[in-house]
Amino acid sequence: MSPAPASARALTVDSLNPKVLALADHFGGAIARRAQRMQEMLEKDPGSYPFNEIIYCNLSNPHSLGQQPNKFFHEVLALCDYPHLLHWSVTNSIFSSDAIARAREILDLIPGRATGGYSHCQGTEGLRNTIAVGIASRDGFPCYAEDIFLTDGAAPPVHMVMQLLIRGEKDGILCPVPSQFLYTSSMVLCGATLVPYYLDESGGWSVSISDLKKHLDAGRSEGITVRGLVVVNPGNPTGQVLVGENQCEIVEFCRSENLVLIADEVYQENVYTDEKKFNSFKKIARSMGYGEGDISLISFHSVSNGYYGECGRRGGYMEVTGFNSEVRKQVYKVASLSACSNISGQILMSLAMNPPMVGDESYTFYQEERGRIILLLSQCAEAMVQTFNSFEGMTCSKAEGAMFVFPSIRLTKKAIAAAEAMNTKPDVFYALRLLESTGIVVLPGSVFGQVPGTWHFRCTILQPEEKVQLFIYRFKAFHEAFMGEFHD
Amino acid sequence: MSPAPASARALTVDSLNPKVLALADHFGGAIARRAQRMQEMLEKDPGSYPFNEIIYCNLSNPHSLGQQPNKFFHEVLALCDYPHLLHWSVTNSIFSSDAIARAREILDLIPGRATGGYSHCQGTEGLRNTIAVGIASRDGFPCYAEDIFLTDGAAPPVHMVMQLLIRGEKDGILCPVPSQFLYTSSMVLCGATLVPYYLDESGGWSVSISDLKKHLDAGRSEGITVRGLVVVNPGNPTGQVLVGENQCEIVEFCRSENLVLIADEVYQENVYTDEKKFNSFKKIARSMGYGEGDISLISFHSVSNGYYGECGRRGGYMEVTGFNSEVRKQVYKVASLSACSNISGQILMSLAMNPPMVGDESYTFYQEERGRIILLLSQCAEAMVQTFNSFEGMTCSKAEGAMFVFPSIRLTKKAIAAAEAMNTKPDVFYALRLLESTGIVVLPGSVFGQVPGTWHFRCTILQPEEKVQLFIYRFKAFHEAFMGEFHD
Numbered sequence: 003m004s005p006a007p008a009s010a011r012a013l014t015v016d017s018l019n020p021k022v023l024a025l026a027d028h029f030g031g032a033i034a035r036r037a038q039r040m041q042e043m044l045e046k047d048p049g050s051y052p053f054n055e056i057i058y059c060n061l062s063n064p065h066s067l068g069q070q071p072n073k074f075f076h077e078v079l080a081l082c083d084y085p086h087l088l089h090w091s092v093t094n095s096i097f098s099s100d101a102i103a104r105a106r107e108i109l110d111l112i113p114g115r116a117t118g119g120y121s122h123c124q125g126t127e128g129l130r131n132t133i134a135v136g137i138a139s140r141d142g143f144p145c146y147a148e149d150i151f152l153t154d155g156a157a158p159p160v161h162m163v164m165q166l167l168i169r170g171e172k173d174g175i176l177c178p179v180p181s182q183f184l185y186t187s188s189m190v191l192c193g194a195t196l197v198p199y200y201l202d203e204s205g206g207w208s209v210s211i212s213d214l215k216k217h218l219d220a221g222r223s224e225g226i227t228v229r230g231l232v233v234v235n236p237g238n239p240t241g242q243v244l245v246g247e248n249q250c251e252i253v254e255f256c257r258s259e260n261l262v263l264i265a266d267e268v269y270q271e272n273v274y275t276d277e278k279k280f281n282s283f284k285k286i287a288r289s290m291g292y293g294e295g296d297i298s299l300i301s302f303h304s305v306s307n308g309y310y311g312e313c314g315r316r317g318g319y320m321e322v323t324g325f326n327s328e329v330r331k332q333v334y335k336v337a338s339l340s341a342c343s344n345i346s347g348q349i350l351m352s353l354a355m356n357p358p359m360v361g362d363e364s365y366t367f368y369q370e371e372r373g374r375i376i377l378l379l380s381q382c383a384e385a386m387v388q389t390f391n392s393f394e395g396m397t398c399s400k401a402e403g404a405m406f407v408f409p410s411i412r413l414t415k416k417a418i419a420a421a422e423a424m425n426t427k428p429d430v431f432y433a434l435r436l437l438e439s440t441g442i443v444v445l446p447g448s449v450f451g452q453v454p455g456t457w458h459f460r461c462t463i464l465q466p467e468e469k470v471q472l473f474i475y476r477f478k479a480f481h482e483a484f485m486g487e488f489h490d
Numbered sequence: 491m492s493p494a495p496a497s498a499r500a501l502t503v504d505s506l507n508p509k510v511l512a513l514a515d516h517f518g519g520a521i522a523r524r525a526q527r528m529q530e531m532l533e534k535d536p537g538s539y540p541f542n543e544i545i546y547c548n549l550s551n552p553h554s555l556g557q558q559p560n561k562f563f564h565e566v567l568a569l570c571d572y573p574h575l576l577h578w579s580v581t582n583s584i585f586s587s588d589a590i591a592r593a594r595e596i597l598d599l600i601p602g603r604a605t606g607g608y609s610h611c612q613g614t615e616g617l618r619n620t621i622a623v624g625i626a627s628r629d630g631f632p633c634y635a636e637d638i639f640l641t642d643g644a645a646p647p648v649h650m651v652m653q654l655l656i657r658g659e660k661d662g663i664l665c666p667v668p669s670q671f672l673y674t675s676s677m678v679l680c681g682a683t684l685v686p687y688y689l690d691e692s693g694g695w696s697v698s699i700s701d702l703k704k705h706l707d708a709g710r711s712e713g714i715t716v717r718g719l720v721v722v723n724p725g726n727p728t729g730q731v732l733v734g735e736n737q738c739e740i741v742e743f744c745r746s747e748n749l750v751l752i753a754d755e756v757y758q759e760n761v762y763t764d765e766k767k768f769n770s771f772k773k774i775a776r777s778m779g780y781g782e783g784d785i786s787l788i789s790f791h792s793v794s795n796g797y798y799g800e801c802g803r804r805g806g807y808m809e810v811t812g813f814n815s816e817v818r819k820q821v822y823k824v825a826s827l828s829a830c831s832n833i834s835g836q837i838l839m840s841l842a843m844n845p846p847m848v849g850d851e852s853y854t855f856y857q858e859e860r861g862r863i864i865l866l867l868s869q870c871a872e873a874m875v876q877t878f879n880s881f882e883g884m885t886c887s888k889a890e891g892a893m894f895v896f897p898s899i900r901l902t903k904k905a906i907a908a909a910e911a912m913n914t915k916p917d918v919f920y921a922l923r924l925l926e927s928t929g930i931v932v933l934p935g936s937v938f939g940q941v942p943g944t945w946h947f948r949c950t951i952l953q954p955e956e957k958v959q960l961f962i963y964r965f966k967a968f969h970e971a972f973m974g975e976f977h978d
Binding site for chain 1: 501502503505506507508509510511513515549551552553554555556559561564565567568569571572574575578580583584601602604605606607608609642643645646649653654655656657672675676679717750786794798799800801802803804813814816817819820823824827828829830831832833834835
C-alpha cells in the first residue's frame with residue numbers, strides 16, 4: 003500500500019457523492035474482511051485455527067473453487083485470440099474439429115476478423131445473430147439481433163436500465179426481498195426508491211401477486227412512480243424456480259399495471275429438479291399472446307453462470323423487447339457510453355447460447371462435462387438442504403436452481419441478546435461465529451433483506467464433491483455447540 | 491428488427507431519465523448514420539457513388555482498419571485461454587518461448603489458475619503488481635498495486651470518478667475544449683456542470699494557466715464547486731503532447747486550487763516527435779517533490795491505444811494516488827459494483843506495461859512490429875498535416891501524439907449561410923459534403939467543442955500506407971471544389 007498521506011488535500015470522504023456513501027459495503031463487509039484476515043493468518047501460521055483452510059461458500063465463483071473450464075469453449079477462445087493457429091496442420095491434432103470450424107465461423111462474423119477492434123456498441127452483429135438463434139430455439143418464439151445488447155456480464159446492463167428509468171427519488175422499482183445486492187446497490191446509486199415485495203418462503207419462495215399489489219399500492223400512495231418490477235428466476239439468493247402459472251400472473255400484473263418487467267434470468271441453465279423447467283418471461287408473455295405492443299420486457303443473461311461459470315470473462319447480454327423506437331434510441335445512447343463489451347466475452351456468450359450439437363466432435367465430451375457439473379451441484383445442494391433441515395431451529399427450501407441455498411434459522415432470545423450486546427445483527431453474529439469455529443464463509447440474510455424478525459444465510463452449492471462431507475461435519479458440530487451455548 | 495409496436499405501453503421517451511435524454515448522440519450522429527447508409531448502398535449497388543468504399547477516419551479503431559494484432563500478446567492470450575496447450579511438446583514449435591514462459595507466469599499469478607473466475611474487484615493482485623512495476627519503471631518513482639484498479643477500458647473508470655465526485659449540478663469539473671465526448675457525456679449523465687477551459691490552438695493546443703484560472707473563477711462565482719480538472723495528454727482530438735513545464739504548471743494549479751487532477755494518459759505510447767516525450771502527471775508531481783499528501787491524482791490508461799490498439803479487448807487501469815483511506819474505501823465500493831473487469835483485458839494490460847525485453851525470443855519481432863506501426867502512424871500524420879496546411883483556409887497543428895489531427899477551417903460566409911439554410915452547423919455541413927463527395931468520414935469539431943466562431947474536424951491518422959495518397963487526392967479535389975462553390 004502506498005504510504006498513508008498525512009492529509010490528502012483535495013478530497014475528504016464527506017465531500018463525495020452521498021449516493022456513493024449510502025452504498026452498502028457488501029463485498030468488503032465484516033464477514034469477507036474477517037475471512038481474508040483468517041486466510042492470511044492460516045498461511046503464516048497453519049496452527050492458528052482448529053482448521054486448515056477457509057471454505058468459501060459466500061461467492062458464486064465456480065472456477066476459483068476448482069471447477070474446470072469447458073474444453074470446447076476454451077479451444078474456440080484460444081483459436082480466435084491467435085488465429086495463426088488455424089494456418090498450421092498441427093492444430094488439427096490438438097484442437098477438436100468443431101472448435102476449429104466454430105472459430106473460423108466466428109472470425110468470419112467479425113468485420114475484418116479483427117478481434118482486437120471495437121465492435122458495434124450492441125456487440126458484433128453476427129454474434130448477436132447467433133445468440134438470437136439460440137434464444138429463439140430456447141423459447142420457440144422469434145428473437146431479433148437488434149434486440150440484443152452484448153454486455154460485460156450482467157452488472158453493466160442493470161446499471162444501464164436503472165439510469166434509463168430513474169429520474170429521481172420519486173421513481174421506484176419493485177424489487178424482491180430477499181434479493182441480490184446488485185439491484186439494491188444500483189438503485190441506491192441512481193437515487194431510486196426501492197419498493198420491496200417479499201418472496202413467499204412457505205410457498206418455496208414464489209411471488210405472491212397480492213403481496214406485489216399491496217406493495218405497489220403502498221408505494222404509489224406515498225407518491226412513488228413505480229417504473230418496473232425486478233424478478234430473479236431462478237432465484238438468488240433463494241434458489242427457487244418459478245412455475246409457469248406464477249410467471250403468467252407476474253406478466254399479467256406488469257402489463258395491467260404498466261410496469262417494465264426486468265427479468266434476471268442469469269441462472270437459466272442451473273435447474274436441479276425434474277419437476278421444474280426454466281421458462282423465459284418472454285416465452286411466457288408470447289405464449290399468453292402478448293406481443294411487442296403489450297409489455298416492455300428486459301431479460302439479462304451472463305456467462306458467469308450456467309454450468310460453465312465463466313465469471314471472470316465478463317460476457318452477457320440484455321434482450322430488450324416492447325420498447326418503441328424513440329426509447330430504443332436512448333438505450334443505444336447509454337450503451338454507446340462504454341463503446342462496446344469485450345470481444346472474448348461476446349464470443350463466449352455466443353458459444354453458451356449455441357453449444358456443440360449432436361454429430362459435432364465435441365458433443366459427447368461437452369455433454370459429459372455439463373452433466374457432471376450439474377450433477378455435482380445438485381448433489382451438493384441436496385446434501386446441504388437435507389443437513390440444514392436436520393438442524394435444530396433451521397429450515398431450508400429445496401434448491402431447485404441457481405447456485406444457492408438460503409436456510410432460515412430461528413435464533414434464540416439468548417443468541418439475539420448476545421448479538422445485540424456486540425452491536426451486531428443476529429444473522430451476522432451467527433455467520434461470524436460459524437466462520438471463527440469452522441472457517442466456513444456464508445453471507446448473512448441481512449445482506450439480501452428478509453422478513454423482519456426472521457434470520458437466514460446464503461450458502462453456495464459449489465463445494466467440490468470430496469469436501470461436502472467435511473463441510474457438513476464441521477457445520478453440524480458448530481451449530482449444535484451454538485444452539486447449546488445459546489439455549490433459552 | 492422486431493416489428494415496430496403499435497404502442498409500447500409501459501415506456502414513453504419523455505418518461506425516461508432527463509439526464510439520458512440530454513446525452514448527445516455522438517456515435518449514432520448524423521455523419522455516422524449517413525456513412526452507414528452509404529456503405530449499405532455501396533454494397534448493394536457498387537455504382538451508386540463516384541467512389542467504391544467508405545474511408546473511415548472517424549474512429550480510433552486500428553484493427554478494423556487492417557492493423558495486425560501483436561503476435562506476442564496474442565500468443566500469451568491464447569495460451570492463458572487454453573492452458574492445456576502448455577502440456578504438449580508441439581506447443582514449443584508453434585509458440586515463442588517467452589510467450590510460453592509469460593503465460594505460465596501469468597497463470598501462476600491467478601488464484602487457482604482460474605482465468606474463468608472473478609478476480610479481486612480491483613483486478614488480479616499479481617497482474618496489478620506487474621503493472622505497478624511497469625509504471626514505476628516508466629516514471630522512476632514507486633507505484634503500488636493497491637493504487638491500481640483494472641478496468642474494462644477507460645470508459646468505466648471515468649464514469650466511476652464522476653459518480654464519486656459529483657453530488658449534483660452545483661459540482662463542476664474543469665474540462666478541456668475541445669475534448670473527447672467520454673468526459674462531457676459522463677458529466678451530463680451525472681448531472682455535473684461542465685466548467686470549460688480552452689486549449690490554446692496557436693500554442694499547439696497547450697494549456698494556458700491564465701485561461702484555467704479565469705474559467706475556474708467564473709465557475710466559482712456562479713456558485714459551482716469545482717471538484718477536479720481533466721487533462722488529456724497526448725490530446726484527443728488535438729494530438730498535442732504537453733511539455734514538462736506546462737505539466738508542472740497544471741500540477742501546481744491543481745495543488746493550490748485543491749482540485750483532483752484527472753489525467754487521461756491513454757495515448758502515452760503514441761508520440762511521433764523526437765522533440766517531445768510523454769511524462770505522466772504522477773512523475774511530474776513527484777519530480778516537483780509533491781507526495782501523497784499534496785495532490786490527489788487519477789491516471790487512466792487502456793489497451794485500446796498504444797501501437798497495439800486492442801480496443802475490443804476492453805483492458806485498462808486507473809491509478810489512484812493522494813486519496814485518504816476513507817475516500818479509497820468509497821472508490822473500492824464503486825469498483826465492486828461490477829464485480830471485476832474481464833481477465834483477458836487484465837492480462838493484456840499487464841503485457842502492454844511489460845512487453846518483451848532484450849534477450850527474449852520475441853523481443854526483436856516485437857520491436858519491429860512496434861516500430862513499423864508507429865512509423866506508419868507518424869508518416870500518415872505528417873502527410874495529412876502537410877496536406878491540410880496546403881489547403882486554402884485550413885491550418886493544422888502538428889500531430890505530436892495520439893491518433894488524430896484536428897485542422898481548423900475558415901469557412902466562408904457563403905458556406906455558413908448554406909449550412910444555416912439547411913439547419914446544420916457549418917462544420918457538420920462541411921463534413922457531410924466531404925462524405926457525400928469522397929466517402930471520407932471525419933467528425934466535425936462541434937462534437938468535441940471549439941472556440942465559438944471557429945470550425946474544425948477530427949481525422950484519425952490510421953489510414954493504411956497504400957491508401958494515404960488516395961485519401962489526399964480525394965480530399966484535395968473535394969476541398970478545392972467546396973471552396974470554389976462557396977467563395978465569398
